[in-house]
Amino acid sequence: VSISSDRIPEGERASALDGLEPEELLGLHRDMALLRAFDEQAVAYQRQGRLGTYALHWGHEAMQAGALAALEAADWVFPSYRESAVGLLRGMPIETVLSWWRGEPAGAWDPYEQSVANVCVPIGTHVPHAVGYAWGARMNGDDSCALAFFGDGATSEGAFHEGLTFAGVVRAPVVLLCNNNGWAISTPVSSQTAAESLSDKAAGYGIPAVRVDGGDVLAVYRATRTAIERARAGAGPTFVEAVTYRMAPHATADEPSLYLDPERVAAEREHECLVRYERALQEHGLLSAGEAEQVRQSRKDEVRAAMAVVEQRSPQPPTVMFDVAFGDPPPGVLSDRDELEREGEAR
Ligand SMILES: Cc1ncc(C[n+]2csc(CCOP(=O)(O)OP(=O)(O)O)c2C)c(N)n1
Numbered sequence: 520v521s522i523s524s525d526r527i528p529e530g531e532r533a534s535a536l537d538g539l540e541p542e543e544l545l546g547l548h549r550d551m552a553l554l555r556a557f558d559e560q561a562v563a564y565q566r567q568g569r570l571g572t573y574a575l576h577w578g579h580e581a582m583q584a585g586a587l588a589a590l591e592a593a594d595w596v597f598p599s600y601r602e603s604a605v606g607l608l609r610g611m612p613i614e615t616v617l618s619w620w621r622g623e624p625a626g627a628w629d630p631y632e633q634s635v636a637n638v639c640v641p642i643g644t645h646v647p648h649a650v651g652y653a654w655g656a657r658m659n660g661d662d663s664c665a666l667a668f669f670g671d672g673a674t675s676e677g678a679f680h681e682g683l684t685f686a687g688v689v690r691a692p693v694v695l696l697c698n699n700n701g702w703a704i705s706t707p708v709s710s711q712t713a714a715e716s717l718s719d720k721a722a723g724y725g726i727p728a729v730r731v732d733g734g735d736v737l738a739v740y741r742a743t744r745t746a747i748e749r750a751r752a753g754a755g756p757t758f759v760e761a762v763t764y765r766m767a768p769h770a771t772a773d774e775p776s777l778y779l780d781p782e783r784v785a786a787e788r789e790h791e792c793l794v795r796y797e798r799a800l801q802e803h804g805l806l807s808a809g810e811a812e813q814v815r816q817s818r819k820d821e822v823r824a825a826m827a828v829v830e831q832r833s834p835q836p837p838t839v840m841f842d843v844a845f846g847d848p849p850p851g852v853l854s855d856r857d858e859l860e861r862e863g864e865a866r
């Protein structure tokens with residue numbers, strides 16, 4: 520990857536296996552299969568009333584697993600709702616992420632355990648958090664870096680502008696990973712910018728950018744690896760635009776047939792990232808079709824077992840939402856809590 524040339528042509532495939540050992544390549548496959556199993560099970564659970572509204576990451580597994588694999592364990596990750604499950608790739612229990620989508624306190628993970636910040640649902644607000652973390656780490660003489668995941672729509676937000684302005688000026692050791700999946704719910708990228716690509720936006724902040732095929736796990740790995748090496752060497756931030764096409768609903772509350780073209784979705788699904796990577800591993804003699812299926816099945820079993828554990832826990836009383844939101848609850852919250860408790864007792 521030549522960062523100074525600023526571009527990787529869209530659709531470029533990783534030419535070789537990037538110098539990764541077979542075990543690392545198969546590890547990436549297991550990571551992607553876990554994210555896929557989590558996503559497919561989560562949608563089923565939501566439909567069965569066992570999870571709340573859920574934001575799918577189907578088709579985003581390559582960019583999530585590829586980026587995570589390029590980081591060191593001490594590098595911090597700042598996810599949006601689309602990357603709710605990336606902590607799993609660092610050993611976060613599956614039960615924790617399932618609980619998060621159930622709105623239960625057990626889903627509130629400790630960011631310090633896996634160096635994974637809490638999910639930001641407000642679009643783009645975590646971009647300045649990631650930049651601030653990275654800058655602070657550098658000032659403390661710590662060589663840990665940060666990576667923020669955000670969407671194409673986030674690049675229209677004020678927080679994105681503030682974060683990138685800051686990152687460029689202080690040369691924060693941060694990777695700004697834009698998941699360009701073509702849509703901000705139903706708003707297309709063409710409504711987010713008149714520029715040719717989102718990576719063009721980075722130039723205005725003095726930040727180099729690369730554009731990669733977000734469906735190619737090795738291309739994302741390579742671009743992120745180069746960006747993180749730059750960051751660690753003191754060369755500052757990099758904007759990585761990972762391009763894909765959202766082949767699934769925005770979230771379980773969405774009706775995508777109102778704006779997605781079904782023919783395009785069907786065509787994109789033909790070369791979705793997990794099948795594509797499995798084909799590449801097969802071509803290199805590293806994984807048979809049967810082994811790929813076994814990996815997928817065992818990852819699905821892990822998610823199912825985790826859901827069984829989550830559902831065995833005793834149900835939470837509704838007042839729990841007041842108990843866990845504030846360390847020091849303001850009086851209004853305390854009186855609301857008391858009122859809810861009295862209502863419960865009266866019933
Ligand atoms: C500040 C803010 N404004 C609006 C919303 C409502 N909203 C939720 S998802 C979304 C679209 C975001 O699109 P994008 O940044 O492309 O991310 P993607 O969902 O495609 O991963 C919007 C506008 C929000 N969550 N936060």
Ligand SMILES: [Mg+2]
Pocket residue numbers: 670671672698699700701702703704
């Ligand atoms: Mg988007």
